Amino acid sequence: MDANxxxxxxxxxxxxxxxAACQVLxxxxxxxxxxxxxxxxxxxxxxxxxxxxxxxxDALQACQAADAVLxxxxxxxxxxxxxxxxxxxQGLLALRKGLGVFANLRPVKLYPSLxxxxxxxxxxxxxxxxxxxxxxxxxxxxxxxxxxSQDGEHVRVIDTLEYHDYEIERIVEMAFQLARQxxxxxxxxxxxxxxxxxxxxxxVTVEVHRRYSDVALEHMxxxxxxxxxxASPANFDVIVTENMFGDILTDEAAVLPGSMGLLPSASLGxxxxxxxxxxxxxxxxxxxxxxxxxxxxxxxxxxxxRHSLRLEKEAACIETAVxxxxxxxxxxxxxxxxxxxxxxxxxxxAALN
Ligand code: IPM
Ligand code: MG
Numbered sequence: 001m002d003a004n005x006x007x008x009x010x011x012x013x014x015x016x017x018x019x020a021a022c023q024v025l026x027x028x029x030x031x032x033x034x035x036x037x038x039x040x041x042x043x044x045x046x047x048x049x050x051x052x053x054x055x056x057x058d059a060l061q062a063c064q065a066a067d068a069v070l071x072x073x074x075x076x077x078x079x080x081x082x083x084x085x086x087x088x089x090q091g092l093l094a095l096r097k098g099l100g101v102f103a104n105l106r107p108v109k110l111y112p113s114l115x116x117x118x119x120x121x122x123x124x125x126x127x128x129x130x131x132x133x134x135x136x137x138x139x140x141x142x143x144x145x146x147x148x149s150q151d152g153e154h155v156r157v158i159d160t161l162e163y164h165d166y167e168i169e170r171i172v173e174m175a176f177q178l179a180r181q182x183x184x185x186x187x188x189x190x191x192x193x194x195x196x197x198x199x200x201x202x203x204v205t206v207e208v209h210r211r212y213s214d215v216a217l218e219h220m221x222x223x224x225x226x227x228x229x230x231a232s233p234a235n236f237d238v239i240v241t242e243n244m245f246g247d248i249l250t251d252e253a254a255v256l257p258g259s260m261g262l263l264p265s266a267s268l269g270x271x272x273x274x275x276x277x278x279x280x281x282x283x284x285x286x287x288x289x290x291x292x293x294x295x296x297x298x299x300x301x302x303x304x305x306r307h308s309l310r311l312e313k314e315a316a317c318i319e320t321a322v323x324x325x326x327x328x329x330x331x332x333x334x335x336x337x338x339x340x341x342x343x344x345x346x347x348x349x350a351a352l353n
Contacts, residue, residue, distance in 0.1 A: 001034045001035070001309065001311070002034070002037070003034065003035070003037070003067045003068070003308075003309050004036075004037045004039065004065070004066045004067050005025070005037065005038050005039070005066060005067060005068050005069070005304070006038075006039050006040075006041060006059075006062050006069045006273075007022065007040045007041070007069075007070050008042070008059070008063075008069060008071040009040065009071075009072045010042075010043050010044045010045075010046065010071060010073050010074045010088075011044045011046055011072075011073060011076045011079075011088060011284075012073055012281070012282025012283050012287040013072070013282060013283045013292035014044075014071070014072020014074070014282055015072060016287075016288075016341050017072055017073075017278060017292050017294045017296065017297035017298075018071070018072040020294030020297060020298060020342075020344070020345040020348075021070060021297040021300065022038065022301075023345055024301055024318060024345070024348060024352070025070075025301050025304075027349050027352050027353075028305065028314045028317065028352070031314075031352075031353075032313075032314055034311070041056075041058070041059035041062055041063075042056070043055050043059060043074055043088075043092065043095065044073075044075060044079075044089075044091050045075060045076050045079040048079060048086050048087075048088060053086060053090075053091075054074070054086060054087065054088050054090045054091030054092075054094070055090070055091035055092075055094045055095055055098075060094065060098045063095060063098070063099060064099065064272070064273065066273050067273055067308055067309065068273050068274050068275075068308035068309065069095070069099070069273055070300065070301060070304060071092075071095075071275060071277040072277070072278075072282075072297065073277070073280065073281050073282035073283070074088040074089060074091055074092050074282060075088040075089060075282045075284075076088070076282055076284045076287075077284055093142070096137055096267060097142065099269060099272060099273060099274075100137065100269035100272055101136055101137065101268055101272075101274065101275050102135060102136055102137045102138070102167065102170060102268075102269055103133060103134075103135070103170075103171055103267065103268045103269070104133070104135075104136040104266070105132075105133055105265060105266045105267075105268065105303070106131070106133075106246075106250045106253070106263065106265045107264070108128065108129075108130045108257065108263065109128070109257065110128050110129070111258075111323065111326045111327065112327070113326055113327045113328075113329060114257060114258045114259075114326060114331075114335060115258075116258075117257075117258025117335050117336055118255070118256055118258045119255060120230060120255075120256060124230075124231075124233065124234075125233070125234070125256065126234060127234035128233045128234045128257075129183075129237075130233070130236040130238070130239060130253065131178060131182065131238050132239045132241070132253060133171065133174060133175045133178065133238060133239065133240045133241075133246075134241060134242075134245075134246025134250060135163075135167065135168075135241065135242045135246060136243060136246075136267055137243075138162065138163050138164075138167045138243055139161055139163060139197070139242045139243035140160070140161045140243065140244045141243050141244065142162070142243075143159065143160030143161055143162035144160055144162070145158055145160055146158055146159050146160055161195065161242075161244075162197070163197050163200060163242065165200060168201050168204040168205070169204050169207075169208055170270070171240060172188065172205045173211075174240075175238050175240035176208065176209070176211075176212035176215050178238055179212075179215045179237060180212075180214070180215060182238060184215050184216060184237070185215065185217075185218070185236075186216070186237070186238045186240060187217075187218050187219075187220050187236055187237070187239045187240070188201070188202065188217065188218070188220070188239075188240050188241070189219075189225045189241035189245055189249065190202055190220075190221065190222065190241070190242070190245075191221055191222050191223075192219070192221070197242070201242065202219055205219070205240075222249070225245075225249060226248070226249065226252060229249060229252050229256075230252070233253070233256055250263075259334040260280040260334075261280055261293030261295060261296050261332065261335075262293065262295050262296055262335075263296050264276070264277075264278055264279070264296050264297070264298075264299035264300035264302070264303050265278070265300060266300070266303040266304070268307060273308060274304065274307050274308040276300040276303055276304040277297070277300055278296030278299075279296060280296055290340045290341050290342060291333050291340055291341060292332070292334075292341050293332040293333075293335065293344065294341050294344055294345050294348075295322055295326075295332075295344070295348075298318060299318070299319065299322060301318065302314075302318035302319050302322075305318070317352060320351075321348050321349075321351035321352045322348055324351045325344070325347045325348050325351050328347075330347045331344075
């Protein structure tokens with residue numbers, strides 16, 4: 001197969017982990033006789049420095065025309081001025097919106113050999129295997145009006161949590177479909193005791209559930225969900241929730257396996273290219289040191305092969321290789337190991353063959 005993949009390394013450790021994932025993609029292409037064409041663009045702080053904007057129209061158009069997009073991370077302290085008009089994160093949000101990728105899949109699974117790396121006791125972790133489905137193009141991240149204004153002698157700010165029924169319907173529908181391929185349970189997380197947006201979320205979820213009555217549905221308030229994620233994480237199968245709740249809960253869920261560096265994500269729309277990125281950030285404290293864990297991005301590349309290129313066998317091979325390497329105790333520093341990014345990548349490549 002021939003495929004066009006846009007590569008957006010971004011800032012911080014982004015280029016290091018994306019470089020690792022590209023090596024893995026190339027190895028898989030070589031074995032399977034595929035031809036992947038890579039087109040690299042800037043996003044985030046590096047794009048601001050070069051072009052004055054976190055994502056150029058050129059870069060967005062290249063992404064829209066691609067088969068899939070692989071992204072590293074954006075942001076860093078040098079672009080963190082809270083009053084700056086341009087911010088690295090704007091590039092990521094514009095990309096998600098511009099690709100229409102409303103569904104962010106964040107699978108959380110455990111590696112038995114890493115149980116000690118988790119802050120939770122092993123008995124709490126037994127059976128943890130969940131998929132968080134985060135709505136990605138609505139809610140507080142995009143709602144209007146927003147911004148600061150002067151209100152007499154005070155400063156006033158507004159963010160708007162906005163959803164249309166159809167935005168809720170399509171993500172919840174996807175949650176039920178994904179649950180059917182798993183353990184058949186959906187937990188819809190909201191704050192329906194306080195927010196109107198959550199009351200609509202719950203209402204639409206109940207309506208969609210009529211078409212998926214074979215799937216178990218529970219509603220959970222977001223504060224309860226935050227508590228249950230650490231108290232009884234194995235009870236979750238598919239969690240579906242709005243954008244900001246999903247952002248927060250997935251960082252929390254990411255500590256269960258022992259390191260955020262392990263977790264991949266896929267962002268999908270209805271048709272069009274998917275966007276694949278690790279869930280960790282740009283980690284400026286370790287950027288350039290060659291010690292970042294490449295696994296989250298390598299597994300994101302596996303999701304790219306599965307969801308955008310329909311190369312299931314190749315995706316599964318990468319996941320098995322990663323499992324083997326981790327099981328054999330070869331770990332990067334975030335997991336308490338000694339391997340550099342390059343050594344971890346080499347170990348994964350060796351396990352592929
Ligand atoms: C994530 C990140 C982003 C988000 C930031 C970098 C804008 O935290 O992908 O979870 O909040 O969506
Ligand atoms: Mg986040």
